[in-house]
Amino acid sequence: MSPRIVEVRQNILKENDVLARELRSRFTHAGVLVVNLVSGPGAGKTALLETTLRTMRDRYRVAALTGDLATDNDAKRLARSGAPVKQISTGTVCHLDARMVSNALDGWVADDLDVLFIENVGNLVCPASYDIGEHIRVVLLSVTEGEDKPLKYPTLFNSADCALITKTDLASAVEFDRDAAYANIHEVRPELPILETSGRTGEGIDAWIAWLESHFTPPFRDRSDWKLGTP
Amino acid sequence: MGLVVHELSIAMSLVDVACEQAESLGARVEALHVRLGPLSGVVAEALAFSFTLACDGTRIAGARLVIETMPIVARCTTCSADRVLASAQHLHCPVCGDFTPDLIGGRELELFALEVEEDVSANR
Numbered sequence: 001m002s003p004r005i006v007e008v009r010q011n012i013l014k015e016n017d018v019l020a021r022e023l024r025s026r027f028t029h030a031g032v033l034v035v036n037l038v039s040g041p042g043a044g045k046t047a048l049l050e051t052t053l054r055t056m057r058d059r060y061r062v063a064a065l066t067g068d069l070a071t072d073n074d075a076k077r078l079a080r081s082g083a084p085v086k087q088i089s090t091g092t093v094c095h096l097d098a099r100m101v102s103n104a105l106d107g108w109v110a111d112d113l114d115v116l117f118i119e120n121v122g123n124l125v126c127p128a129s130y131d132i133g134e135h136i137r138v139v140l141l142s143v144t145e146g147e148d149k150p151l152k153y154p155t156l157f158n159s160a161d162c163a164l165i166t167k168t169d170l171a172s173a174v175e176f177d178r179d180a181a182y183a184n185i186h187e188v189r190p191e192l193p194i195l196e197t198s199g200r201t202g203e204g205i206d207a208w209i210a211w212l213e214s215h216f217t218p219p220f221r222d223r224s225d226w227k228l229g230t231p
Numbered sequence: 232m233g234l235v236v237h238e239l240s241i242a243m244s245l246v247d248v249a250c251e252q253a254e255s256l257g258a259r260v261e262a263l264h265v266r267l268g269p270l271s272g273v274v275a276e277a278l279a280f281s282f283t284l285a286c287d288g289t290r291i292a293g294a295r296l297v298i299e300t301m302p303i304v305a306r307c308t309t310c311s312a313d314r315v316l317a318s319a320q321h322l323h324c325p326v327c328g329d330f331t332p333d334l335i336g337g338r339e340l341e342l343f344a345l346e347v348e349e350d351v352s353a354n355r
Binding site for chain 1: 258262272319321322331
């Protein structure tokens with residue numbers, strides 16, 4: 001008997017995506033804006049987040065989940081801001097997924113917040129495929145990494161809602177080509193908003209927070225359809 | 232290492248989805264047809280390698296994996312037409328040259344079809 005072909009059309013990550021949609025819906029109803037920070041290792045996610053939490057916590061209820069392969073160094077740094085911080089140890093897994101986020105939220109403060117930041121594992125490849133229930137995905141590109149990073153990792157940059165160019169205090173020391181960086185980001189994600197920050201000097205932090213504030217009012221954006229087509 | 236770990240997670244999800252479908256079809260799976268977009272974040276070779284590990288010991292063990300790479304398709308608002316783009320590095324309309332932010336294809340990560348053999352043992 002010859003085999004027959006049965007069309008099934010199933011999203012391979014449907015279990016993750018269904019859970020991510022549930023998380024996003026829960027946060028939308030609770031009025032909590034969820035922001036997923038992604039970048040390569042060492043782009044400055046933790047420094048940005050520490051400064052952001054410290055600056056925002058007088059006015060807003062903010063908290064952070066931080067994904068880390070093995071250590072709790074990032075969680076310790078973030079806790080210095082005084083905001084609630086919880087660590088997700090991913091072990092050898094190179095990205096966060098919706099299940100890890102859901103488990104970490106169990107019995108935690110998250111529904112009483114204005115903004116929940118999720119610091120993803122430092123990796124420019126793997127986190128791109130995983131919806132973790134966020135409303136906004138922010139990709140960081142530090143001036144020390146080189147302007148061509150967006151062209152090397154188009155998938156992650158293409159999946160973002162905002163790009164942050166970080167460590168701008170080092171820009172002149174590394175002869176950062178700002179125009180090339182902007183052009184490359186827009187090659188892979190036309191019209192993507194771009195902001196510039198320095199976690200060290202605080203430069204650009206107010207503009208970054210103002211950008212976040214412009215997304216505060218529900219209904220938040222629903223990213224469920226960002227993968228195109230497959231349910 | 233990171234690359235393989237990531238595709239292994241994807242391969243395990245793929246095997247779960249395929250086993251679930253095979254179960255409901257009551258059939259033995261000969262091959263899986265997967266559609267992969269260049270912007271899915273998944274590398275075909277790494278997925279194929281991981282798949283052989285992930286399906287071992289499951290009800291679809293030994294099945295072939297057929298990966299179809301899908302084109303990047305964008306909606307060009309200037310031309311009012313759908314265009315196939317050559318590269319994820321340059322999201323421009325190949326005809327008019329304008330930016331094409333609206334993608335309508337290229338992020339697929341989908342089990343499209345199963346090639347099955349009716350499970351004769353179940354009918355005896």
